[in-house]
Amino acid sequence: MKKISNVLFLVSGIFICHFAKAQTLAGKPYQEAHRPQVHFSPREHWTNDPNGMLYYKGTYHLFFQYYPKDIIWGPMHWGHAISKDLMHWKELPIALYPDSLGYIFSGSAVVDSNNTSGFGRDGKIPLVAIFTHHDPKGEKEGKNNFQNESLAYSLDEGNTWTKYSGNPVLKNPGIKDFRDPKVTWYAKEKKWVMTLATLDHITFYSSPNLKDWKKESEFGKEIGAHGGVWECPDLFPLKLNGKTYWVLIVNLNPGGPNGGSATQYFIGEFDGNKFTTMDNDIRWADYGPDEYAGITWSNTGSRKIFLGWMSNWQYANQVPTEKWRNAMTIPKELGLRQADGKILLTSNPVRELANIERAPIDINNSLLTGKSAKRIPDQFILKFNINKINDYSVILSNDEGEKLIIGYDNTKKQYYIDRAKSGKIDFNAEFAKRAFAPRLTSNTSSSNIELVIDVSSVELFADNGLTAMTGIFFPHKTFTQLQIQNSKGAIIRNLKLLPLKSIWRRTGH
Numbered sequence: 205m206k207k208i209s210n211v212l213f214l215v216s217g218i219f220i221c222h223f224a225k226a227q228t229l230a231g232k233p234y235q236e237a238h239r240p241q242v243h244f245s246p247r248e249h250w251t252n253d254p255n256g257m258l259y260y261k262g263t264y265h266l267f268f269q270y271y272p273k274d275i276i277w278g279p280m281h282w283g284h285a286i287s288k289d290l291m292h293w294k295e296l297p298i299a300l301y302p303d304s305l306g307y308i309f310s311g312s313a314v315v316d317s318n319n320t321s322g323f324g325r326d327g328k329i330p331l332v333a334i335f336t337h338h339d340p341k342g343e344k345e346g347k348n349n350f351q352n353e354s355l356a357y358s359l360d361e362g363n364t365w366t367k368y369s370g371n372p373v374l375k376n377p378g379i380k381d382f383r384d385p386k387v388t389w390y391a392k393e394k395k396w397v398m399t400l401a402t403l404d405h406i407t408f409y410s411s412p413n414l415k416d417w418k419k420e421s422e423f424g425k426e427i428g429a430h431g432g433v434w435e436c437p438d439l440f441p442l443k444l445n446g447k448t449y450w451v452l453i454v455n456l457n458p459g460g461p462n463g464g465s466a467t468q469y470f471i472g473e474f475d476g477n478k479f480t481t482m483d484n485d486i487r488w489a490d491y492g493p494d495e496y497a498g499i500t501w502s503n504t505g506s507r508k509i510f511l512g513w514m515s516n517w518q519y520a521n522q523v524p525t526e527k528w529r530n531a532m533t534i535p536k537e538l539g540l541r542q543a544d545g546k547i548l549l550t551s552n553p554v555r556e557l558a559n560i561e562r563a564p565i566d567i568n569n570s571l572l573t574g575k576s577a578k579r580i581p582d583q584f585i586l587k588f589n590i591n592k593i594n595d596y597s598v599i600l601s602n603d604e605g606e607k608l609i610i611g612y613d614n615t616k617k618q619y620y621i622d623r624a625k626s627g628k629i630d631f632n633a634e635f636a637k638r639a640f641a642p643r644l645t646s647n648t649s650s651s652n653i654e655l656v657i658d659v660s661s662v663e664l665f666a667d668n669g670l671t672a673m674t675g676i677f678f679p680h681k682t683f684t685q686l687q688i689q690n691s692k693g694a695i696i697r698n699l700k701l702l703p704l705k706s707i708w709r710r711t712g713h
């Protein structure tokens with residue numbers, strides 16, 4: 205290995221970085237085994253999908269599917285957390301409880317600036333949540349209309365919520381899976397558009413006032429991935445070279461590229477009534493096993509910020525955590541890019557992640573000289589460029605011999621996450637399978653990687669966000685060593701390791 209003007213050349217080799225760990229303060233909130241330190245998870249109990257994500261007056265609201273009595277899925281509530289910077293979260297009291305119409309399933313929230321709903325009083329702007337009421341009794345009785353869409357509103361900037369007395373506002377026409385409304389303002393026609401998951405397709409509805417809904421069109425019966433039920437959709441415009449494209453997100457369970465749940469997307473046009481795609485390709489917003497139910501914040505202007513649930517229905521109820529179960533991904537900024545003649549969605553960590561970065565650790569030097577161990581926290585970002593592309597891998601390991609491998613196979617043109625030896629894996633047979641993701645550009649001269657690594661998760665962003673891949677893991681002891689291997693002449697340079705501050709300790713929640 206030799207260093208030439210700050211560029212690290214690894215001709216073929218291995219470098220290892222050891223780090224001591226901060227003592228685990230087991231038992232304290234947010235410090236239990238496997239607890240993410242830079243990702244949102246509720247203080248206690250079960251969570252799945254992010255819901256009602258809304259930005260208003262400088263605050264990001266995050267609601268989430270929540271069961272406050274156990275660490276398994278149960279009667280759904282909307283938990284609630286807020287943040288000023290998308291990183292530090294403060295958990296608030298539960299926003300919506302189940303009622304006589306059923307559990308509170310997934311949905312969205314909007315700022316009704318023109319008070320189209322009439323919920324506003326004394327000039328106060330209503331925030332309106334649109335969610336699915338899931339009636340467990342109807343489901344048990346074998347009915348097919350037990351999911352209906354309902355409203356709740358807030359007149360105190362999202363602090364407290366009142367359910368609308370006229371619920372439900374959109375009645376089920378007899379489709380068992382009829383849920384997860386994502387509502388957006390369609391300015392051109394001054395109307396609300398609801399994107400709804402209806403079993404194996406999307407149904408679009410429109411409304412002048414959020415209360416009266418009219419069916420506009422259907423999309424997708426014959427297009428896209430159909431290995432399971434369509435859930436949690438989203439619809440929004442994004443610009444590329446001055447032209448507007450519409451992105452339709454459709455979550456799917458099961459049938460993801462690595463099994464179980466995953467997020468697919470379509471790019472095309474939306475004219476207020478109908479969505480049409482540019483082509484029939486199947487595309488995934490995240491190829492890894494552990495990003496699901498991802499959608500975007502509303503009311504953030506042209507900036508589109510995406511957040512997913514960091515698990516998979518294959519094993520979400522079994523992962524080996526206590527007190528709490530499951531977390532959200534890092535918020536990601538979405539964009540469009542042309543690669544190999546196709547327009548693709550890109551995702552990258554939001555710029556606010558820099559707010560919790562610590563000074564970079566000079567790993568180049570220590571790795572090169574084989575100097576003594578450096579102390580590196582549990583959570584960090586690892587970035588590097590590959591300027592001669594061939595096989596390489598990043599290995600996290602501990603002194604129990606457990607390891608997680610994130611790598612690239614140049615023959616197959618695939619990124620992968622291998623957790624076969626990553627520790628606790630036997631809670632579900634699917635968990636240990638190696639996960640793959642395609643490299644989506646044929647640019648052979650350079651590539652770049654960003655890994656966001658937390659106590660029990662890795663998020664890979666490759667080629668400036670063209671390929672994203674999320675995976676969770678549960679070592680018996682926290683990983684304490686980092687190793688990078690390259691072969692077949694792969695050249696890695698500009699290696700950067702940025703430790704991250706825990707989002708919990710500072711705020712002391």
Ligand code: FRU
Nearest residue numbers: 253269280309310435436497
């Ligand atoms: C997706 C999902 C949604 C539903 C919610 C129930 O993970 O199945 O379709 O609204 O979870 O918790």
